[in-house]
Amino acid sequence: MDLALLRTFVTVHRAGSFTRAAALLGLSQPAVTSQIRTLERQLGRPLFLRQARGVTPTTIGDELAQRAAPHLDALVEITESGFGEEAGIRTLHLAGPLEFTSLRALPALTGLIPHGLALRASFGSAEETLGGLAAGHHDLAIATARPRGRLLSATPLCDEEHVLVAGVRWAARLGPGALRHAGPRVLEAVPVVEVHESLPLVTRYWASVFDTKPTAAATVVAPDLRAVLAAVVAGAGLAVLPRYLCETALEQGEVVALLDPPVPPLRTYFLAVRTGTLGLPHIARAQDWLLRAAADWS
Structure with missing residues (x-):
């Protein structure tokens, strides 16, 4: 059986x-x-049921x-790892949001x-990292959205608490308890610092609280977000x-x-991976390492 046909089949099954x-x-x-x-035709059995939106695998297709899939993934791992690399060294391509990946995920993974x-x-962004993962550019992706479909599988990593903060001068001007008693209208005169013009974090906080x-x-x-924090500390x-x-x-009273x-x-x-790739030891080890580290994140 042609391996190219199997590769196409597995990709359709996942996508x-x-x-x-x-x-x-x-x-x-x-x-x-x-x-x-x-x-x-070679198998003499249908592998997919064609539908208006995509395809659904038959029982034979799933089997x-x-x-x-695991054998094809192993072959890809062999060809992509390179024969010239030092024995035992495996490269993990990780993608995720800038701040979280830089401050939490990467420091944790250095232990490996x-x-x-x-x-x-x-x-x-979540869309960019998950798209790159699906296309094979990454091995492991951290995203704030759970991927859909069978191409990618995901495991919850951790929850991130959001805090409404201001510089010391602005907090003093508002006074203690002002927001609790008067509501968000007391903040209308306070400048907003954000990562995007659409105010994604502020909008989510306002809607939730x-x-x-x-x-x-x-x-x-x-x-x-680190630049946002620095601006708030400076009084923006x-x-x-x-x-x-x-x-x-x-803790230091800067905000x-x-x-x-x-x-x-x-x-x-x-934590998202392409379905089936957790059979590759270096990806499975990295996922497990991050899940263990996340148990101590608060």
């Missing part, structure tokens, strides 16, 4: 769509369709994917370096930040938490 599989394989959709039909792991990191939308536009926009205004990132600044809601807003991070 749930001929169109998506064609994009991942760099082939045309008719070429993918033709290869699947050829494989179905073939379960048997073939003495065990033969080399690391390559890239940063991006105040059940409303923010009325102010961003005064300072910086696409790095208020921001919504992950607690792990601003905890030290809170002030403006509210302590009974149920703080949380954002969940997921």
Whole structure:
């Protein structure tokens, strides 16, 4: 049986769509369709049920994917690892959000370096990292959205608490308890510092805690939460930040938490892999290492 046909079949099975599989394989959709039909003729059994949106595997299709995928992934690992690399060294390509990956994931994974792991990191949004993972550019992705479909599988990693903070001067101007008693309207005069013009963190916080939308536009926009924190410390205004990132600044009195809601807003991070690749030891080891480290993250 032609391995190229099996590779196309496994990609379609994971993607749930001929169109998506064609994009991942760099082939045309008719070429993918033709290869699947050829494989179905060779086996004498249908592998997929064609539907309006994508395809659904038959029982035979699921069985073939379960048997073939781990072996195909192992072959890919052999060819991509390179014969010239030092024996035992495996490179893990990790992708995730800039700050979380830099401050939490990468430091945790350095513990695997003495065990033969080399690391390559890239940063991006959930859409970018999951898209790159699906396309084979990454081995492991950290994202704030759970991927859909069968191409990728995900495991919850940890929850991130968000805190509404301001610089000392702005907090003093508002006064203690002002926000709790008067609501978010007291913040209308306070400049907002954010990572994007759309105010993703502030909008999520306002919706969760105040059940409303923010009325102010961003005064300072910086696409790095560490820069946002630095601006708030310098007196630029208020921001919504992950607690792990601003905890030290809170303890040192550089910023002030403006509210302590009974149920703080949380954002969940997921560890995502291409389905079947946890059979590769270096990816499985990295996932397990991160899950163990995340148990101590608060």
